[in-house]
Amino acid sequence: MDRFRRLFKHPFCNIIGMIHLRALPGTPKSSLSIGAIRDIACQEAELYLRYNLDGIIVENMHDIPYVKGPISPEIIAAMTRICSDVKQVLPNIPCGLQVLAAGNKEAIAIAHAAGFDFIRCEGFVFGHVADEGYIDSCAGPLLRFRKTIGAENVQIYCDIKKKHSAHSITSDVSLAETAKAAEFFMADGVIITGQSTGDPAAPSDFKEVAKTVNIPIMAGSGVTCSNLAKYAEAHALIIGSDFKRDGSWNQEIDVNRVQQLMETADRIRNKQCKFD
16 A cells, blocks of 8 residues: 555545557557657646646557557557656656556556556456457566566556456456455555446445455546546546546547546545545
């Protein structure tokens, strides 16, 4: 918990905004240069800074269909350049990234090179079937890689029973036990999601996990201005879709939606929320 608190200023309800990079060169929907993609990412970073978000995550969300790791070098190179420039815009704000799909080693390497603070990791413990195929657990190799390259300052926040995935092979392992395994395998925090992008998790999931682990617990999907209070006891809330026009992840950021949610978050944080 101390590592998290060194990054984030609030004990609970830190708001982390998503920067969904436009499709990177070489992917099916690519239409922009790396420079143009970087400019949009930096503009979104400046917007989030203006509205006092507590952190950001850069993600190659538009690179559909995703390919599970290892990730090809042009994606790593592009994200390293873009993340380095985003960090220049946000030198004092916690910055993270996720490389889709399951590009966890690549994310650690990019974060280390770009001066980022954390990654969002899928498949940290247990295996699952995702859109891209079978994703195996990676905690052991990933932490050894982090140690080898001297990137131990890069924190790992991992999804558990993650969205867009089937978990029948671990149906006899509860969400709380999955979180406990992630803590045992030295995750810096766990992320709880609904079934898909924009789908909220059950609020009861957070209390269930909180009784089991002593690491940060984050909401990873479906948080909106209207339901924010239900999830305010989480240590951080990762928000992408609700900041976009019409609440759709593939639209532009809507400044009014950002402002409204941050005003709501400030009111809630003043109540000093904590888990029961």
